[in-house]
Amino acid sequence: MDAKTGEMSGCPMHGDGGMRALLGRTNKDWWPEMLATEILNPNGPSNPMGDDFDYAEAFNALDYKALKEDLHALMTDSQPWWPADYGHYGPFFIRMAWHAAGTYRTADGRGGANSGQQRFAPLDSWPDNGNLDKARRLLWPVKQKYGQHISWADLFIMAGNVAIESMGGPIFGFGGGRADVFEPERDIYWGSEDKWVNEGVQTRIAPEHGFEQIEGPLAAIQMGLIYVNPEGPGGNPHDDEGAARDLRETFKRMAMNDEEIVALTAGGHTFGKAHGNGDASTLGAAPAGGDLAAQGFGWVSGEEHGGIGEHTVTSGIEGAWTNTPDRWSENYFRLLLDYDYELVQSPAGANQWQPIDQKEEDMAPAAWDSSKKVPTMMTTADMQMKRDPGFRKISEKFRNDHEAFRDAFARAWFKLTHRDMGPKIRYLGPEVPQEDLIWQDPVPEGTMPSDSLISEVKAKIADSSLTVSQLIKTAWASASTYRKSDHRGGANGARIALSPQKDWDVNEPANLQKVLSTLDGLRGDMSLADAIVLGGVVALEKAGATDVPFTGGRGDATQEQTDVESFDWMEPEADAFRNYRPKKMGVKTEEMMLDRASLLGLSLPEMTVLIGGLRVLGANHGERGHGHLTERSGQLTNDFFVHLYDMTNVWKSTDDSDEEYVATDRAEGREKWHATRADLVFGSNAELRAVGEVYAQKGGEEKFKKDFVKAWTKVMDADRFDISYRKYHS
CATH class of the missing domain: 1.10.520.10 (Peroxidase; domain 1)
Known part of the structure; x- marks a missing residue:
């Protein structure tokens, strides 16, 4: 280079x-x-x-x-x-x-x-x-x-x-x-x-x-x-329209609006100078x-x-924005708005704007000799604060x-x-x-539910009409918004019940509302956020899992505490965990799956076991049966991997996009299973297959259940900073 x-x-x-x-x-x-x-x-x-x-x-x-x-x-x-x-x-x-x-x-x-x-x-x-x-x-x-x-x-x-x-x-x-x-x-x-x-x-x-x-x-x-x-x-x-657009x-x-753009630009450029007093080559x-x-x-x-010093070249632009570059002042706006500017070039050849007929008292001191005065300047970006x-x-x-x-x-x-x-x-x-600032996604402090309340609500959920699939979908939709990158999202706050999340297509709004309404009527003094996660525990126990941990104490956020525009950015365009991909995109499904798993903080084995478990539990978006490679629907089994690796199957693409596939029996030619790229990649990719085979092999089912519960709980509790940081705020 x-x-x-x-x-x-x-x-x-x-x-x-x-x-x-x-x-x-x-x-x-x-x-x-x-x-x-x-x-x-x-x-x-x-x-x-x-x-x-x-x-x-x-x-x-x-x-x-x-x-x-x-x-x-x-x-x-x-x-x-x-x-x-x-x-x-x-x-x-x-x-x-x-x-x-x-x-x-x-x-x-x-x-x-x-x-x-x-x-x-x-x-x-x-x-x-x-x-x-x-x-x-x-x-x-x-x-x-x-x-x-x-x-x-x-x-x-x-x-x-x-x-x-x-x-x-x-x-x-x-x-x-x-x-x-x-x-x-x-x-x-x-x-x-x-x-x-x-x-x-x-x-x-x-x-x-x-x-x-x-x-x-x-x-x-x-x-x-x-x-x-x-x-x-x-x-x-000279492209003012493009500069303001950019x-x-x-x-x-x-995450900044117009007022923040102006405040940061003016405040930052109140101080210091740009450097272009030399030969960039x-x-x-x-x-x-x-x-x-x-x-x-x-x-x-x-x-x-x-x-170095007065000869430094960094951006190539040269000069201070204000006449008081070493202290806070109101001079940025005064100089910008009071003067007309002309286009000049710095010694390094960069385009910049200089005041016309600038008064000496409005000039900046030279950075290396305060007895000298030099013109101030503005960049093309600065000029948009005026134009x-x-x-x-x-x-x-x-x-x-x-x-x-x-x-x-x-x-x-x-x-x-x-x-x-x-x-x-x-x-x-x-x-x-x-x-508390709205961009911090505030959540009211929750109350730790008693053991008796947990048992009472669990029993009510178990006896309700809610299915394993509904409970799993809702708990996953709530918790899987978490991203380790900026620690936003997650189940704490129950924002799945608020705009915009309640209306996201990936969350199946009509069905989601039915589940949330039912849980709201069953939870008693428990927060809705806790009830949603507890519903996932009930579903897993119904599906055959044991020793599923639950840590309560989540709070419920309000709509007023939720920055709708900011959360809009978090809506998934695709979610391989729910086999959701509504439109053709320029990125492979499996690559988006890895990206989402990475944001959740998952390892490759954790991602693999969660995909396999969510498929058989019926967590797919809508009624889509793709990847539901089981005849024991709603049970936590390793069937996804067992049937994916079954060599009696022959897989073929069913559309030009190579997004959907069908398996037929080699001997009989009858149709057996449907799947997507997000399913078949666990057979085609050697590393993913190596992990999946651990769960598909004889004796792997119990390990599969144990590992699924551990990974599931990690996602459910990913945002529990109220627990992990509490000792530092006592």
């Missing part, structure tokens, strides 16, 4: 597009010489802290006040190997925190700051993260001092907060609890492009080429960007492509002055009401940096805000 342009000689994923194998382009594709450390982790991610390390416990033992004091001191402790603009690292650490959190996307909950992924490829080498490797090295002495008591993931965000505070900006609060991971998260699809963002590369929204929105779960507008191209769509500074689409996919490789001697440093300039009617209205509101701007920025920054942490119960530390 060319270190400057990012162009590759050939595309290893050419023609696949979409969520190719869920992963898209891998780190090895971008950097073929990268050391393949994953060879030592055949059984999952590595963790040098050990399985028994409790980060929440370690964080609670942190000297929080001392850490913040050290971070405040760091802000003005300029180092010669990477000196601070204006003598203050605050803007640098704001950018680091922003870019750590800004990869979050609401469609699948992946990305974000929750695990410190900015330390690893590909994020550490994205063009938009240029030179943030230096910010992380500046933080190392602090991380080294406090060790296991503060994760890198928490430190990134705390440093951003302290940076804002140290320059007089508003902060809404901070919640710790982001445990580190120690390798790249390989289940995140970052895109299929074979180039990083650079001039001439097509954006992900290009109506002239038939692209009306960003592909799949992606949020950034181009490969290697956090949000949008600051120079405009594809680097075009801002709205990408921020919407990161002299920059070396990104961290992931550097040599050993660079020790993880990237983008090292080949110019004599070393490309787009909707954004301008908000900009004028904030200009006229600075307190409203302070509050909006503080809240939007808190949301940006905490959106992927899940329920507030997971937040740790003395600065957690008391206010």
Whole structure:
């Protein structure tokens, strides 16, 4: 790969597009010489802290006040190997925190700051993260001092907060609890492009080429960007309509509305400067492509002055947005709205906008000589806060009401940096805000039901008209919304009974309402959320399972506590666990199955045993019999695997899409079973088959039941942070 342009000689994923194998382009594709450390982790991610390390416990033992004091001191402790603009690292650490959190996307909950992924490829080498490797090295002495008591993931965000505070900006609060991971998260699809963002590369929204929105779960507008191209769509500074469109689409996919877009843009750009005062062609490789001697440093300039300080090139844009770049002010809106702007180019050749006839008092101090004055600037993205009617209205509101701007920025920054942490119960530390915010998916604290109440409700459910299939479907529909990526969803809160989930086609709304109404009438003082999960326990016991655990104490959320638009993103387009695929898509059914299992936090054996059990229990969407490979319907048996691997069957596709199949008897030619791709893959894929054969073999039925119950319970309890975190909030 060319270190400057990012162009590759050939595309290893050419023609696949979409969520190719869920992963898209891998780190090895971008950097073929990268050391393949994953060879030592055949059984999952590595963790040098050990399985028994409790980060929440370690964080609670942190000297929080001392850490913040050290971070405040760091802000003005300029180092010669990477000196601070204006003598203050605050803007640098704001950018680091922003870019750590800004990869979050609401469609699948992946990305974000929750695990410190900015330390690893590909994020550490994205063009938009240029030179943030230096910010992380500046933080190392602090991380080294406090060790296991503060994760890198928490430190990134705390440093951003302290940076804002140290320059007089508003902060809404901070919640710790982001445990580190120690390798790249390989289940995140970052895109299929074979180039990083650079001039001439097509954006992900290009109506002239038939692209009306960003592909799949992606949020950034181009490969290697956090949000949008600051120079405009594809680097075009004259496409105002496209620039405003890109801002709205990408921020919407990161869970932000118009007011939050303006508040974050203006608040973030109140501080610091962009860097483009040099020759971009002299920059070396990104961290992931550097040599050993660079020790993880990237983008090292080949110019004599070393490309640091006033000669730094990062985005290629050069200059400060305001005349007060080292402190909080209202000057962003004043300069943006009061001046006319003209298009100019930075020394690095980037397009940017400069005020016409700017007054000297409105110019910025030179970052390395405060006695000099230089013009401020705006990017094409900034100019939309003035040119787009909707954004301008908000900009004028904030200009006229600075307190409203302070509050909006503080809240939007808190949301940006905490959106992927899940329920507030997971937040740790003395600065957690008391206010419940709707994007935190609040759930009222539940009451632990007594043993007698559990027994009473179980008996009522067992004696009701509800079938095994109905109870299993409802419990699964409620709990399987959980996703480990941002800890949203799950059975706690019983949001399956609220909009939008109650109306999702995958949940069969008419049948769901009947089940929920019946359970509501039987539950007595038990929460509906608990009754739904308990109904699944009753169904499994009816189906022949034993020792099915149940942990009560869930609460019931209200419609007012539910962000309908945000939950809309979580509606599954397909669900292999329920054999649901309503339309033809550009992604294989089995790949979507793996993706959903990954978001549920399931291992390959857990996914396999759940699919096999759900099929025979009648959990398919509607009355669809595909994959129901049993004559003992409603019983928890290993029949799915036994009959799938029966060599008296011959399978053939029944349609052109290769989505549905029929099995006929080899000898008699009679039709025996129907199935989908999500069923047959457990016979065609060697790894899935190897697991399935364990359950199909003689003596495997009891293991199958035991493993199914364990995996089922894992899904039912996946969101029980109210239990696992309670000891840290006493």
